[in-house]
Each structure stands twice: as C-alpha cells, then as structure tokens.
Amino acid sequence: MSHALVNRDALDELTAAIGRDKLVRILDRFVASLVTAFEGPDCGPAEYGREAHTLVSMSGMLGCTPLSLACRGLEEAAKAGDDITGSLIDLRILRDRTITALRDMRPAVEPSIRLATG
Numbered sequence: 344m345s346h347a348l349v350n351r352d353a354l355d356e357l358t359a360a361i362g363r364d365k366l367v368r369i370l371d372r373f374v375a376s377l378v379t380a381f382e383g384p385d386c387g388p389a390e391y392g393r394e395a396h397t398l399v400s401m402s403g404m405l406g407c408t409p410l411s412l413a414c415r416g417l418e419e420a421a422k423a424g425d426d427i428t429g430s431l432i433d434l435r436i437l438r439d440r441t442i443t444a445l446r447d448m449r450p451a452v453e454p455s456i457r458l459a460t461g
Contacts, residue, residue: 348437348444353406370445373401377442381435391431392421402441410434410441 358366380394395414403411417430 348407348409348441349448350406350408351448353404354448357404357406367449370405370449373405374442374445376401377438380438381431388421388424388427391427392418395421395434405445407441407445410437413437 354366361369376398380398381391383390383394386394395418398414399411399418402408402414413430413434417427417434420427420430
C-alpha cells in the first residue's frame with residue numbers, strides 16, 4: 344500500500360540528485376510539517392487552501408503523488424468557495440497514511456551511521 348502513496352523511484356532519483364543525507368533532512372522536515380497540517384482549530388477554508396498550496400509541490404517532488412493531487416483539489420475547492428468538509432476529512436486520512444508510508448520507508452533511505460558506533 345505504501346508503494347501507491349510514495350513513489351520510491353522518485354525518491355531514488357532525488358537521492359541521486361541531492362544525496363542521501365540531504366534527502367533524509369528534507370523528508371524529516373516534510374513529515375514534521377505534515378503531522379500538524381490541516382489541524383488548525385480556528386482555520387477556515389482560505390487557510391486550509393493556502394496550507395494545501397504549500398504542500399502541493401513538496402509532496403509531488405517527494406513522490407507523494409496522491410497527497411499532492413488531494414492538496415491541489417482542496418486548494419481549488421477552497422478558492423472556488425466550495426464546501427471542503429469532506430475533502431478535508433479525506434485529506435487528513437491520506438496525510439496520516441502518507442506519514443506512515445514515509446516513516447516505514449525511512450530505514451531504506453537513511454544512511455547507515457551504525458558502523459561508526461559498532
């Protein structure tokens with residue numbers, strides 16, 4: 344299931360371009376931002392739309408295509424003034440599943456630093 348949520352080939356290409364250490368740092372920051380995404384107690388559709396906009400590119404770059412597409416959909420619905428309640432619920436579920444998939448994938452992405460402490 345995590346393969347559908349995170350495209351491993353996209354992460355491998357990014358690793359080749361920027362290096363493993365930098366990718367791990369980016370993934371850590373991305374997951375940290377996702378943990379609190381779409382949870383503001385006093386947020387309205389415009390705020391959720393802006394939050395979705397900021398996550399579209401990063402999630403796409405990191406191979407999280409379903410999340411990127413869902414963020415784009417929420418952003419567009421918020422701009423159009425549509426009711427985003429159902430989209431927001433679906434997006435929160437997808438966000439949580441994507442976080443789990445990224446965390447499950449981390450050992451394969453993370454550089455091996457245990458040799459120095461062995």
